[in-house]
Amino acid sequence: MKCIEVLGYSNLDQKTEKVTCRFCLAEDTQLIKNQKDFFICNNCYCVFNQNFQNEKKTLLRTSVIPHKKSHVDFFKKTISMRFWDLVSLQYIKYLSAYTDMKFRTALDVGALYGHLVERLNQLNIDASGIEVDKNNIENGISKKVFHGFFDENYKSEKKYDLICLTQMIYYVENPVDVLENVTTLINDTGLIFISTQNPHSTIIKNHELPVFEKSMNILFSKKNFEDIASKLNLKIQNYTTFRPNIYNNRLKDSSKRSELMNYFKYHIKPVYEMDPNGHHLFLFLSK
Ligand SMILES: [Zn+2]
Numbered sequence: 001m002k003c004i005e006v007l008g009y010s011n012l013d014q015k016t017e018k019v020t021c022r023f024c025l026a027e028d029t030q031l032i033k034n035q036k037d038f039f040i041c042n043n044c045y046c047v048f049n050q051n052f053q054n055e056k057k058t059l060l061r062t063s064v065i066p067h068k069k070s071h072v073d074f075f076k077k078t079i080s081m082r083f084w085d086l087v088s089l090q091y092i093k094y095l096s097a098y099t100d101m102k103f104r105t106a107l108d109v110g111a112l113y114g115h116l117v118e119r120l121n122q123l124n125i126d127a128s129g130i131e132v133d134k135n136n137i138e139n140g141i142s143k144k145v146f147h148g149f150f151d152e153n154y155k156s157e158k159k160y161d162l163i164c165l166t167q168m169i170y171y172v173e174n175p176v177d178v179l180e181n182v183t184t185l186i187n188d189t190g191l192i193f194i195s196t197q198n199p200h201s202t203i204i205k206n207h208e209l210p211v212f213e214k215s216m217n218i219l220f221s222k223k224n225f226e227d228i229a230s231k232l233n234l235k236i237q238n239y240t241t242f243r244p245n246i247y248n249n250r251l252k253d254s255s256k257r258s259e260l261m262n263y264f265k266y267h268i269k270p271v272y273e274m275d276p277n278g279h280h281l282f283l284f285l286s287k
Pocket of ligand 1: 025
């Protein structure tokens with residue numbers, strides 16, 4: 001009898017156990033609809049994975065998969081390359097709108113196929129990139145993307161006028177330490193450009209689109225960025241949320257037919273549009 005009571009109590013205890021926010025440690029958190037690991041914090045508004053991962057780092061050891069050339073591959077590659085180039089052009093548009101673009105040196109972290117590096121190089125900026133997956137470098141378009149993993153231990157002799165953290169800050173295990181490291185790698189007048197996902201968007205909060213990936217750890221809210229900026233003596237220079245039409249289309253339908261339609265559609269339709277409820281977020285931090 002006693003045993004049953006203990007068991008009963010223990011089950012109840014488990015049910016009421018709170019998942020603590022990975023940023024502010026508050027217990028006022030709730031599970032996101034149809035998710036088992038992603039929670040929203042009602043205190044600091046971040047969205048976090050209760051099981052932090054460092055999955056991207058494992059790609060460091062992955063060898064290059066020999067690329068079989070076929071018409072299908074060519075078709076897929078052409079569409080994919082244009083997708084990433086359009087995203088990079090949006091980054092350039094944002095950089096041009098809010099800075100004087102007088103960067104001599106730049107580093108793109110999570111450079112993927114090197115589209116942003118290439119676009120920065122075309123503007124006579126000495127830009128290079130770092131990418132964890134050798135396959136992306138091998139299939140990429142830039143000779144200035146290097147293999148490596150950027151985290152809080154990354155060291156460089158070179159200082160940069162611009163460091164871009166493009167859709168990667170939510171994958172690292174210690175994002176605040178990574179940002180602290182970035183501050184040591186920019187010049188005094190340097191800028192940190194971050195593109196990430198906006199946890200205030202209903203697309204994320206209400207899980208309206210399949211945005212969650214197992215390897216994501218935390219999506220910082222505006223309040224989180226304000227706290228981080230204050231902790232690291234940084235200033236938020238600009239904070240803008242966007243509806244990334246091109247991503248949303250892909251999230252809604254990633255079939256070949258849809259990708260082909262998008263290929264043509266985005267010759268006319270804006271790739272990104274400013275939107276307070278948009279699930280992409282761009283910001284600048286400076287010293
Ligand atoms: Zn929190």
